[in-house]
Amino acid sequence: MDKAFAARRRRDLIIAAVLAGLAALAPLLIKDVYVQNILILTLMYAALSQSWNILSGYCGQISLGHALYFGIGAYTTELLFTKFGVLPWFGMLAGGVIAAIIAMGLGYPFFRLRGHYFVIATIVIAEIGLLLFQNWEWAGAAMGITVPVRGDSWLKFQFMRSKLPYFYFALVLCSLAWFVTWWLEDSKWGFWWRAVKDNPEAAESLGVVVFNSKMGAAAVSAFLVAIGGAFYAQFLAYIDPESVMGFQFSLLMALPAVLGGIGTLWGPVLGAAILIPMTELTRSYIGGSGRGVDLIVYGALIVAISLALPRGLVSLFSRSKAKGATR
Amino acid sequence: MTALLETRGVWQRFGGLIANSDVSISVGRGEIVGLIGPNGAGKSTLFNLIAGVLPPTQGSIWFDGEDVTNMPAAERCQRGVGRTFQVGKSFETMTVIDNVIVGALVRNTVMREARRKAHKVLEFTGLAARADVLASDLVPAEKRRLEVARALATEPKLLLLDEVLTGLTPTEAQTGVALVRKVRDAGITVLMVEHVMEIVMPLVDRAIVLDLGKVLVEGKPSDVVRDPKVISAYLGDRHAVGA
Secondary structure, eight states: OHHHHHHHHHHHHHHHHHHHHHHHHHHHHOOOHHHHHHHHHHHHHHHHHHHHHIIIIISOOOOSOTHHHHHHHHHHHHHHHHHHOOOHHHHHHHHHHHHHHHHHHHHHHHTTSOTHHHHHHHHHHHHHHHHHHHTOGGGTGGGOEEOOOOSOBTTTTBOSSOSHHHHHHHHHHHHHHHHHHHHHHTSHHHHHHHHHHHOHHHHHHTTOOHHHHHHHHHHHHHHHHHHHHHHHHHHHSEEOHHHHHSHHHHHHHHHHHHHHOTTSSSHHHHHHHHHHHHHHHHHHHHOOTTOOHHHHHHHHHHHHHHHHOTTOGGGGTOOSTTTTOOO | OOOSEEEEEEEEEETTEEEEEEEEEEEOTTOEEEEEOSTTSSHHHHHHHHHTSSOOSEEEEEETTEEOTTOOHHHHHHHTEEEOOSSOOOOTTSBHHHHHHHHHTTTOOSHHHHHHHHHHHHHHHTOGGGTTSBGGGSOHHHHHHHHHHHHHHTOOSEEEEESSSTTOOHHHHHHHHHHHHHHHHTTOEEEEEOSOHHHHTTTOSEEEEEETTEEEEEEOHHHHHHOHHHHHHHHHHHHHHTO
């Protein structure tokens, strides 16, 4: 039995490595900048959703305020860069650490809330964050920050001529988020989180310190999302509060995981691979002229998939876990 | 040697309701003790106070020579208190083996060891064949056993069983009784709450009868069942319910 389990873990790792390898070769075939752009966004949202999934999927603390951490990553990086000349690589790490600290600071009061109340709190806090940045003069307020771009540089992580470096960074970030999840899944934390999600009272009786488990999940989740925010800021080379901290980011982190399979290893990647291209394509082909048809189509597809596969798209592939089950 | 578990003058009030009043009981090492009494006697409250779900309004609880009155449940588990729940609280989206691994992680930080320990416990509790089934797919009797398995995986010194034998078929109950004996033979002290006297009496070394929040009678099962106070408490309760 242990062998079967180890084999499944190894198989997941091999599949991931193969997929990452294939993805790395994709730019050889895909030269179209528009398509490359979609690939970059898909990889980024896969990474973000994977990170969101750690707190909300595994640990069961549904957050609709992760845009806050995304924005903090973006702002920390660009403020450090434009005001103090700190390289984005360090800014990125600083953003991750600050986001993790804020996530734990917020968790301290809010992890006492349960269910819907917790979700509402996360939305409200993210909106407050957005308002603060919109009014914070030193950080550019509603005008935002334009990143000074002076030619291609890995040191400053900015590129004008080609999008490929961003593509590869997004791929690395996505792989990292996946690998962290894979690694945590078979660790004490992973088990604690799932126990906390399923039944906190029973978890407590088995020696799980529920509060600390949630804090740990929040910190890891926020850290990775902030790295994504830093990346996005560099990618756009311009940020303002709405474009890095808007509510839509919270949704776009949650949706791929929910669609693909919440609390599963492959759900976020699978969900993002379908959802993000769909978002972009519906927007460019049937969107525009303010009619919102793209959003209607988009919404309808999500509803259809959710109704057909309530446990997410991964349930199409699941054969292993429920083996021998009575249904 | 001192008792493994002791409650000293424990009171629990919920608003105007007194669930436990001045309850002092003790459980010795290696014993199987039954905590019985009619519905509403305060058994579950006392049980939860011992497990650390909430602190008592007054009085103290001692475990293994240490005052644990205000210690949270997770810490008590680390000290050696294992428990099951009356209403099954298995981790429904996890497999049986994963449920038990959560318990095993208290004493084994290396995953491989925790997994091995969990398999051993499943073997012990007769659930080995169901290891890879989702907990939500178990039948009720198996869920009860999973509750016990999970608690055993934490390697408790004291196992608190909350009505694990209630509502089972006679055959299932007999298997359950055998398991409790096996647990005790493995050196674990057992305190079990039950309200069905027929099942517990042959199993326990000592019975403590609670009624209206107080200890009514305490002693050997054979003496307890003949005690007039106990008989009237049970029969009186039946009349009060209007059955």
